[in-house]
Amino acid sequence: MHRLWLLICFSWVVLGSEPVTDTGYYVELVNSANTTWKAGYNFENSSVEYLRQFVGTDLNQFRDILPHFETEGRNEDVVIPTTFDASKKWPKCAHIKHARDQSACGSCWAVSLTSVMTDRLCIASGGTFRAPISAENLLTCCGECSNGNGCQGGNHPIAWVYAKTQGIVTGGDYNSHIGCQPYQLQPCAHSDGSKREPCRDLLPSIKTPACENKCLNPSYKKNTFSKDHKFVKEAYIITNDEKAIQREIMQRGPVAAAFLVYADFPSYKSGVYHRMSDVLVGGHGVKIIGWGTENGVDYWLVVNSWNTDWGDKGLFKIQRMNAGVDFEQMISFGVV
Structure with a gap:
């Protein structure tokens, strides 16, 4: 089973004759093509192999353990606008556009899911509950989510089941002193020119922290560990249904997406x-917060987990329903 997880989360293929080379190759490839997006020197002009440290969300295994969201006859009278940004609809929930930093760890599955859960709890409370849900707690304690090694990749569907049955405590970013279990892995540079420590310098020492059944933040006095857990009532999957995804975001908040990262994506700037x-790096988990159209191209507005130095202040736009990366194949969310 362990070998299967590694194969799924970190395997890659080369199609055609495209060379496997460093990210500088893709900067030149994209920018010379005068296409719909611009590339830049992120990840220290690194190799494709190095980039595999920063992905780790499975797209296929266990997806059927969550019910598929039944959309027929549901909310079909809701008018879908051409542009939507969840952070503007729910301005009291400032976390919606917050780009977390997974560090040099393949914890995107945990970071993206807890980020979605954070937003949905805030939205459901009318903006009164604003505590971040702990990626640390999910990463370290949901062994079944990641075959016991969270930094080597994990799975959204099982993580949602965990959030429903076990619950997840609160916890902010590294060194934030917010919540019960803040993130223990320090931020690092995901873009050229960043003032953060290079992610490369943290490897190979980065390992999944141990699961702790206690609050790690000594200044957190609001709840005991056992009382701090937050839950989802139910969780669902949406597959390749653009309007259903849009209506869900409009009504209850951001959703999680798992998609295939190819070697050009880490170089994204705008x-x-x-x-x-055609060089596959691996599966990656992110959060969709809206959509729009730019120069005639429809897109999703997405929050990544490579901090605000990467991309457009930590966000990116991706072509809607036609990006070539199975972006809408496994959209998931929890009802809080």
């Missing part, structure tokens, strides 16, 4: 991304 590489 514009509407669509795949221009």
